[in-house]
Amino acid sequence: MGVSGITQRVKRLPPRMVSVGPLEVQHSFLLMPDSPLNLLGRDLLCKLRATITCSPDGSLSLEVPEESLKLVPVLLSENQDAKEPSIFEIPKDIPESLWATSSSDVGLLKSAVPVQIKTKSSPPPSIPQYPLSKEAIEGITPVINSLIEQGIIIPCKSEYNTPILPIKKPKKGPDGKHIYRFIQDLRAVNNHVIKRHSVVSNIHTIISSIPSTATYFTVVDLCSAFFSIPIHENSRHIFAFTWKGSQYTWCRLPQGYVESPSLFEQILSQDTDNITFKNSKLIKYVDDLLLASTDAKTCQEDSK
Known part of the structure; x- marks a missing residue:
């Protein structure tokens, strides 16, 4: 009104x-x-x-x-000249295996219990795959092959099926060809499952929790974060899709599934809530970590 x-x-x-x-x-x-x-x-x-x-x-x-x-x-905003370099070199004593070398690299949260998903009694969604352009197929093939090699997706036979839609990224690869993002249209699946209560943190609450004394920050983006959560074998068939005439499905939580952000944040919190620092604060939002520190030395030490 x-x-x-x-x-x-x-x-x-x-x-x-x-x-x-x-x-x-x-x-x-x-x-x-x-x-x-x-x-x-x-x-x-x-x-x-x-x-x-x-x-x-x-x-x-x-x-x-x-x-x-x-x-x-x-x-608040205040213009100040930087007294020290705004970006520090990554310490050499941090193992190289910690960092992703490509966007398709996948890890595994060891504390994660395979997720079981309940569905409604209505008929399962079965939406056929629509034709893809030759360029889209060529662009998404390396991504799918990598996921198959890592055991993230596996062959299956399922009454479920939802279409995939490769999305062209603005940036081209080293070979001059367009890079494609693997997208699956899971809207029908999201409407078919029985959702748990979402516990994703409120972004405004998170921002207000940044200490006023913090002047140095480390930001970590967890690569392919949802793929680090396994799906129980009894629930994998829900996410089936068709690729080159055969069905495949996910063994890890896929992007686009309605519960992926909430489930990941819960499990990550279980692993990190006991991490405390004297002069730094670790702040989490889904797959992003922010370490807020009072000074440069503390930020570098606590970042390790």
Whole structure:
């Protein structure tokens, strides 16, 4: 319901920097040219932990506590010259086997128990594979061959089937040919399974948990993260697809499955929740890790 008393749609402006006393906050405002009065943006005021005082004469006063500088560190911007290199070399004593050498490299979370998936009583989705272009087939063949060699996908016979759709990436490979991303349309499967309650972290809560004292950061992107979670053999047939006239299915959680982010984050949290640091904080969001540290030396040491 709009301020005018009727339901209406309004435009949201691009984010702008707003100065309130000593604070600078980036905020996106709603544009309402026909509003009969100025509105107090509750969402912005909550970010600032503001207090509004109403006076008998009808005036309003706004107070923003100084501690908001610490409570909302990620909302502030301050231009500072870098005192040290912004990117440090990776320590040589870290094993090379830790790093992925290609986007199709796959690891395995040893603590992960094979995931069992329950389905509804309705008929299983069986959607035939539509024709693919010659270029798409050539582009996705190395990816599928790599997944077969690593045991990530295996031949199968299943009453389920959903189509694959190779997506061309903007960047070309060293040979000048386009690189393709393996995509499977699992929407029908996602509607057919009985979903668990999702526990993926709230991104806003995660951002606000970054310590205000943190000045150095290490970011780790876990390659092919969902593929590190095995699927129970009784549930693998759900993800069947057709490739060159034969059916294959996944032995690991695939991209596009509705529960993959939540299941992965739960298992990763089990393995990392006991990791603590004196002057650093490890923050997780699905397959991304952020180590926030107070200084460069601490960041380098704790990153190991």
